[in-house]
Amino acid sequence: MFALVCFAVHLASACAFLEETLASGSADHAALVQLIGQEQSLRMNLETQVHSQQENIEKLQASVNTLNKSLTAEKAIIAFEGKLSSTRLGSTEGGRILIFDTVLTNLGGAYSTTTGIFHAPVKGLYLFSVTLLADGRNGTASIELYHNTKLIARPFTGPSSSFVGTGEVALVEANAGDEIFVKASVGGTNAVYDHFSRFSGVLLHAM
Template sequence: MAFIVLLLISSCLIHNVFTKDKPDCNLERAELERYVENLVETKLGEKAASRDKEMAILKERLQHAERRYQEQRSIIEALSKDKMPPMSPSKRNLFPDAGSPIGFMACVSPPDLVNLGDKHIILFDKVITNTGGAYHGHTGIFIAPTKGLYEFYLTAMSMPGKHQYLSFVKDGTVISYLYPDAYSSSASVETAGNQWVVELDQGSEVWIQTYVAGEIHGNCFTTFSGFLISEME
């Protein structure tokens, strides 16, 4: 736009220099002013249209975000209504499988569990048997569905040059230990096993955790299992 205005002014000046009679630049100036006014109006109109388009896009995005917010809020409210009731003395109601046979077997499926720290709960992720649903494969914890006498087995393997102290834990208290030790061996693996018979209350939790840092071998050579021997009053 500035170039066009300059061109029109220059043409008027050149015309004055090279012509003897005095031309009237007022006409050209008037045309120039009208041209500039039209050009400004056109540019302002284009900017206004572009601004209106951007505002419409922003408004649409805002409406979409509000709809998403309302949808998420509805989902949260629905989930809140479906929460479990508070714990009560009658815990049996929280375990629908109570009274049915209880038994599980699970193993560590990755090739190795490395860089294990102290008090790291071992996740026996591959669940082979879980009658009664008392073992939770995503946490590695067995939760007793009923009060009773239970029996548990653990077999753990360490690869050559590795070792790992393991603990059998009941409700946060360490009962005893297991130690597959192949630290001093360069060619052979080491396997260790143990068995526990314990009384559990309904809702009691049992799991296997590390005692100190180490490493254990998986590929289902390290297994954890247990079952209910008999219910107790």
């Protein structure tokens, strides 16, 4: 009987200990679940912040790149001047692009002595000048300044008892890649003389 009582007492103690352990374990498990939830929440917030910062960095880098390109364009020196190395007859050169093949200045390399065409390297405001010398005793002479397909200037000389010179300047708002060139007018009876007939241009302001 005594042994049975002792066994019952030990069993009751074991049950109490088991209940206490299970209760404690449940509390620890709940705490652990809560900590895991907090960690996941913090991780998601951190990832969101990192992603947002990366987007901001990319936007700032794009702005810096744009600013650098703008500053480079503004610092670029684009200027050229060329003259004819020989006299060109209006009767044979009419309608053709005149190549000012003696280059005095070609900063930026935008003027081609192969084609006679100036290719605008950047968008901006340009100033172009064309001059010609002709013998007025041989009749009229003229040349034509073009911006792509648009005629923008046409210096002209009339009949005279001696040599006569003329010229024009033009402000051009050009896009990168635009072409500016000079043609001999069709139907001209006079000659455009070398050295004194020139074509020049300069970038005033990049846009």
